Amino acid sequence: MANFTEAYRLTSAHEGGYSNDRIDRGGETYRGISRIHHPDWVGWAVIDAARREPGFPKQLKSDRSLQASVKKFYKARYWEAFQGDDIPDQGIANELYDTAVNMGLRRAVRFLQSGLNLLNRDEKDYKDLVVDGWFGAKTSATLLVYLKKDKDPSALLKLMNIQQGARYAAIMSADASQERFARGWLKRV
Numbered sequence: 723m724a725n726f727t728e729a730y731r732l733t734s735a736h737e738g739g740y741s742n743d744r745i746d747r748g749g750e751t752y753r754g755i756s757r758i759h760h761p762d763w764v765g766w767a768v769i770d771a772a773r774r775e776p777g778f779p780k781q782l783k784s785d786r787s788l789q790a791s792v793k794k795f796y797k798a799r800y801w802e803a804f805q806g807d808d809i810p811d812q813g814i815a816n817e818l819y820d821t822a823v824n825m826g827l828r829r830a831v832r833f834l835q836s837g838l839n840l841l842n843r844d845e846k847d848y849k850d851l852v853v854d855g856w857f858g859a860k861t862s863a864t865l866l867v868y869l870k871k872d873k874d875p876s877a878l879l880k881l882m883n884i885q886q887g888a889r890y891a892a893i894m895s896a897d898a899s900q901e902r903f904a905r906g907w908l909k910r911v
């Protein structure tokens with residue numbers, strides 16, 4: 723079964739420290755947690771208090787309580803939302819988690835569902851899923867059937883990554899100011 727600590731470690735390598743870039747649609751962020759999207763996260767109180775101290779924002783990195791809050795947030799908000807501990811393939815769980823953190827949980831699950839639908843051999847292996855972005859019993863069961871039949875998850879991982887890359891390209895095509903994030907985004911694909 724998949725392990726959250728490994729997925730967290732890999733994704734955390736992409737999420738920087740504190741940022742408040744006016745071009746970034748997420749606005750003020752810490753370790754990838756956006757104040758716009760998660761204004762009630764407990765870490766914002768710690769960050770706001772630290773802002774008045776010398777050395778801001780560098781000292782945030784050494785605040786163990788803040789780092790524990792970050793990890794707890796990601797596990798509850800993303801990993802547990804798609805039952806990561808129950809996914810038997812670490813690579814699929816890592817990809818689902820990283821995409822959820824970067825693009826939102828429902829979009830990540832839609833990529834998974836769509837990929838599974840494309841790999842079901844015209845519904846001979848299993849029925850198409852409704853691509854709704856909700857990771858429930860049907861998505862979980864279908865993923866298990868896919869993994870049992872295919873043994874090698876690389877095709878599903880590639881389809882998830884193709885969709886992720888296409889989404890990044892669409893964002894940049896629609897708004898050239900987002901091109902500055904291209905290289906960082908593409909490291910995740």
